[in-house]
Amino acid sequence: MTTEQEFQQHHLARTRSSLRTTLIFCGFFYVAFALTDAAVLGYTRETAMLLFARLLVAITAACGLYLVRRHPTSILLLRLTATAAEIVGMSTFMLIVWHRPAEVPWHAMSICIMLIVVYIFIPNRLVISLGVAVATTASFIAIVVSIGTLRPADLLTMSMLLLLANSFGLVAARRYHRIWREEYRVQSLLIHLSVRDHLTGCYNRRYLNEVLLKTELARSRHQGLPFAVILCDIDHFKSINDTYGHLAGDAVLRTFSTVLQTTTRQEVDSVVRYGGEEFLVLLPRTDRAGAETLADRLRHTFAQTPAEWADQSVSATASFGVLAIDARDGPVSDEAIFAAVDKLLYRAKRAGRNKVQSGVLVQSRNAFQG
Structure with missing residues (x-):
């Protein structure tokens, strides 16, 4: 087993717990915020469509929870579940933004929070989280430009805030990854010292x-x-x-x-x-x-x-x-x-x-x- 695999196995329980908690919260709040769709759009076909999209997020989260519980030792499955949750959740949010164009400032605040969740709270490979976050940010800015409700100055400010959220999330995620790896390195060293003879490297x-x-x-x-x-x-x-x-x-x-x-x-x-x-x-x-x-x-x-x-x-x-x-x-x-x-x-x-x-x-x- 390689050092990277050993590291992933070492943090598997923590990763599984973090993913489970995040999936539960995301699934619940995505469905709960369907009330805001009804408040803004009324009981229309668009509201029903957005409800279906929100339920899809909850279903994705539930399927992920089930699969992780059935296969608790699979690192690959954890990553696939995390990636699927990120993509489905962000795609649904883009759909909400498109059908509720009058609330772009609120959407901008929401997406900043969601970016932090992707970077820090959903355990995944950093390169995948970065790809999802950047694609989401670019899609959001493109939708806002298409809607055309913001002045150029406001659009620039919003874009800079999103860039700041991505930068902060990326730095924080890299820091967490370094801390986890340093913790694993130190713990592995202590275990090695406790079970090995210092002169020969054999077990004691x-x-x-x-x-x-x-x-x-x-x-x-x-x-x-x-x-x-x-x-x-x-x-x-x-x-x-x-x-x-x-x-x-x-x-x-x-x-x-x-x-x-x-x-x-x-x-x-x-x-x-x-x-x-x-x-x-x-x-x-x-x-x-x-x-x-x-x-x-x-x-x-x-x-x-x-x-x-x-x-x-x-x-x-x-x-x-x-x-x-x-x-x-x-x-x-x-x-x-x-x-x-x-x-x-x-x-x-x-x-x-x-x-x-x-x-x-x-x-x-x-x-x-x-």
């Missing part, structure tokens, strides 16, 4: 315990799919720090995390800095054989990828414990998973390091089979 252990592991286990159990975890540890990491310094140690950690994140599946697997030089990889839809193959590829890739800092480099290796979890037979505790995969990691260490050891954890018995 708190997020693993509170969200990741529970979510993936529940999804695996519900869908009846295999699930595996890999616990890996950089070999002789203390010696690297003691020999080359902590900057070298940080470079090795970043290199190892990069190998883990680039070799695993994006948006599917999760890489966690488990603690110090230990990393945990969650592998949904992966069985024991697949996890073993991946762990061996990670082991080989890391051994062949020296860490570089300043103008120096150092090579390192890592050991891997691979645990496949039978997710179909019932729940298992986090502690059982961590204990089992930890045993496998230390078995790889005792086997001479730079090794892969695997086993299976059966959930119904919390039984570990090496």
Whole structure:
């Protein structure tokens, strides 16, 4: 998902609420102001025609409300509904202006309000709102010129006021859009900082315990799919720090995390800095054989990828414990998973390091089979 799509999804609830409120108000007041048609025109065919046009606005609003309620996650539908409401509402207003030519000053005041509504209160893409507003303003001025009830000086004043309303609306809309995007950027940054390790960019252990592991286990159990975890540890990491310094140690950690994140599946697997030089990889839809193959590829890739800092480099290796979890037979505790995969990691260490050891954890018995 792109950043723009994520931003739109983040503001979807607010956008839907704003559109719903605006549609209700617009639909109600368009119909309510039919009383002014009757007051000005009497009970004539023109009054009936304008009433039908006003009802069309209300029907458009009602259909929009229904569609948004039926498809609450569709961003495209929200935009189409907003655009349809703007076009139908403004077209109806132009019809009212044409059939009530004696009230041009009142119409000018009304259209200024409506322009602000289009720019600020109807959530839509700014370029679409601008297009509707400019087309409406030009149409209104053309109708007023055709009616010919204003003096040139008054027509110029009215045109300047409409230009001011458009300018104010555009500036305000751009400002709101910037504020919303800055709010999203800051919130995304805070979320990132709260769930990611600052050195490696991997998820942190708190997020693993509170969200990741529970979510993936529940999804695996519900869908009846295999699930595996890999616990890996950089070999002789203390010696690297003691020999080359902590900057070298940080470079090795970043290199190892990069190998883990680039070799695993994006948006599917999760890489966690488990603690110090230990990393945990969650592998949904992966069985024991697949996890073993991946762990061996990670082991080989890391051994062949020296860490570089300043103008120096150092090579390192890592050991891997691979645990496949039978997710179909019932729940298992986090502690059982961590204990089992930890045993496998230390078995790889005792086997001479730079090794892969695997086993299976059966959930119904919390039984570990090496």
